[in-house]
Amino acid sequence: MITxxxxxxxxxxxxxALVVARTRDLLAATVVFxxxxxxxxxxxxxxxxxxxxITEAALGAGITSLLFLLAIGRTRRTEDEEG
Amino acid sequence: MRHVPALLLLLMVAYVLFLTMAEAPAFGVVDVPSRNLVVDRYLDPDPEETGVPNAVARIIFDYRAHDTLGEATVLFVAVGAAAAVLVGRPGPFATRPVTGTDDPILRTVARLVIPFVQVYAVYVITHGHVSPGGGFAGGTILGGSFVLYLFVFGPGRAARKLSPARGEMVEGLTALWYILVGLGGLLLGASFLANAAAGFPLGVPGKLLSGGAIWLIGLGIGLKVAATVANLFLHLAGES
Structure with a gap:
């Protein structure tokens, strides 16, 4: 692993991880995630x-991102200030 | 100023975590404390006990099949809860339902990609005992292909491919299938969810049709996870 x-x-x-935590644009955060x-x-x-x-690629990158996309599509795209 | 307590707390947690990591054994060494007889038996390179070379499939569908049954039940309950909250009422999120897209690029690419994704998913599910992957990973991929269809063609057309009622039926039947395979072990004179001890044919390790109950349970789990993912997204996308 130490390569x-x-x-x-x-x-x-x-x-x-830092970008996901800092960005206010939820769609951008989902893509970075x-x-x-x-x-x-x-x-x-x-x-x-x-x-x-294999499970990480299918569940983490696939299903979780799609779940977030769906949630963003049905709510709002940006985080509240001081949210 | 109000961040100071949070920062202090974080520093304390970080200190404890770093302390723990400093105590941890080096990566990949053989004589770690958690290595004992159980590990040696589970990771035995000779698959005579289970007929399955993939140690992960061996553990989740044979040695620890009871735990996996519990996990499958958790999935079942989770989707039941999602359906109970979302189905049949507009709720807070019914502001903008998912409608699909008219974009010809997305539609054409989805048409081309979905069959290959599904063939790969079936491969991962059916070869879970001889190569990496298995029911959970393959089922997720199969469900993901359905979600792609849902996003591109809209929930209405997706529900005509797999209606929520049919998805729930697949979920229930595959959960039942798991229990029936387990009871098969009981009927054949061994314990619940026994595999080789109950006399399930193990076949030749490494071949597709091998592993007895492991292979049978893996098929059921694959279908179950796919139906779970498909149903969850159908409910969330607002098709009732």
Missing amino acids: LFGVGCLVFLVVC AAYSLVMALVWQQLQSPDVA
């Missing part, structure tokens, strides 16, 4: 757990 690729993945995950899940799937694969990687 350049692994370190790059982990740094990307931290940056994604999907990217987070895809890279997380790569990390699982690097940790030799391909079963978890």
Whole structure:
């Protein structure tokens, strides 16, 4: 796991997590969260757990993002100030 | 100023977490405290006990099949609760129902992609015992293809492909299927959800038709998860 690729993945995950927490545009946050899940799937694969990687890619990047998209579509796209 | 207590609390939590991580054994070493006889038996490279080379499938559908039955029940209850809240009343979110799209690019791409996604999902479900994946992952992919259809063509057409009533029927029947396979173990003279001990044919490890009850339960779980995902999105998209 201590490869350049692994370190790059982990740094990307931290940056994604910070962006998701900071951004007020919920649609952008959902897209970044999907990217987070895809890279997380790569990390699982690097940790030799391909079963978890497949589930992370399908559930984390796929179904969870779609659920958020649906919720945004039916409510509002931006977070309240001081929300 | 009002952030100071929160910051202090976070620093304390971070301190405890870092302390814990410093105590953790190094990654990948053999003699960690949690490694014991159970691990050695579950991860035995020789699949004679279960007939299944994939250790994950072995654990969730054989050694720990009771836990998985509970997990399947949790899914069942979750969708039941979602349906109870969402079906038959406009509620707070019925402001803008999902309608689908007229965009020719999205429609064409969805038509092209959905069959391949579904074939892959069936592959992941049916090969869960010999390769990574299995009922939960494959079922999610199968359900995801339905959600893509729902987003592109709208809930009305999606409900004509799989109506909520039929989805609920699939869910109920596959939950029943799991229990029936478990009772099969009981009828054959072993315990509930027993596999090899009950005499389910294990076949040749690594072949598609092998693993006895593991393969049968995996099929049911795949269909169940797909129906769960499809139903959840149908309810949320506002088709009743």
